[in-house]
Amino acid sequence: MTTDIGRDDAAGVALRERWRHESLGSVWLRPADWYHPAVDDLAGAVLGDRDPTLAAAELGRARGHDGVGIAETIDDLACLYRSRGVAQPPLLAVRALCDGWADAQAAAVAVGTSLDPESGLPTRQYLAVRLAETYQDGDRAALPAHESHHLVLVDVAAGAVDPFSRAARSAAVGAAMTATFGEGHPMATLGGGVFAVLSRRQDPLEERVSRLQAEIARRVERLEVRAATRQPVRVWVEPLPATHEQAVHTLRRVSRP
Numbered sequence: 001m002t003t004d005i006g007r008d009d010a011a012g013v014a015l016r017e018r019w020r021h022e023s024l025g026s027v028w029l030r031p032a033d034w035y036h037p038a039v040d041d042l043a044g045a046v047l048g049d050r051d052p053t054l055a056a057a058e059l060g061r062a063r064g065h066d067g068v069g070i071a072e073t074i075d076d077l078a079c080l081y082r083s084r085g086v087a088q089p090p091l092l093a094v095r096a097l098c099d100g101w102a103d104a105q106a107a108a109v110a111v112g113t114s115l116d117p118e119s120g121l122p123t124r125q126y127l128a129v130r131l132a133e134t135y136q137d138g139d140r141a142a143l144p145a146h147e148s149h150h151l152v153l154v155d156v157a158a159g160a161v162d163p164f165s166r167a168a169r170s171a172a173v174g175a176a177m178t179a180t181f182g183e184g185h186p187m188a189t190l191g192g193g194v195f196a197v198l199s200r201r202q203d204p205l206e207e208r209v210s211r212l213q214a215e216i217a218r219r220v221e222r223l224e225v226r227a228a229t230r231q232p233v234r235v236w237v238e239p240l241p242a243t244h245e246q247a248v249h250t251l252r253r254v255s256r257p
Helices: 010-024 037-047 053-065 070-083 091-106 124-140 163-181 205-222 244-254
Strands: 149-155 187-191 194-200 234-239
Touching (some): 010 037, 163 187, 194 244
């Protein structure tokens, strides 16, 4: 892809620098990693009122490859459009950005799994596989899975919402869950604003739930989708049943299309 902003393109450079200032001052975590040539392509497309999808997808791939989270990636896109005087990026640009980000992440995901481009979390099928591993480990150990683990479920749905608000809300929840539980806790989106994480019983559950609710509240406020988010966010514990088959049934029961 050729760069749309040239060295002498004063208007394009000005927009890029406004975007950089807006992003680094509000949402971007690593200033030294912000610039990528795809930034110029997307700024040029937005400045020229051209279709931004190709450039947005390329920037999404760059962000995903660099390990930038999906919430931060969408936040940054919103900063570009705010710098242009537009309150929210168009849905097509958000989708392209998320698709590019998911493409970059695909290589890092276990075989047979896929990422939800909105939340950045794996799908229900991935969690079912991890549950199978947990039950198998329990069979080999003294403590079976239904005694060592449980599911922490999160419901943020607040009725019908527009696609951009749904995507931003999912990004906020995915980032909040990752920040709260971290590695070693398989998690997934179950659809319709419902999310799940497999947690050990010895984990400090009350502390984690409190932190998760605070993280979700902070992130949906920052993305301006509080009105599209259930208040308060519902978080509850679902005990694991005795068998993996029953656990998969539990995931299907709490999922939404």
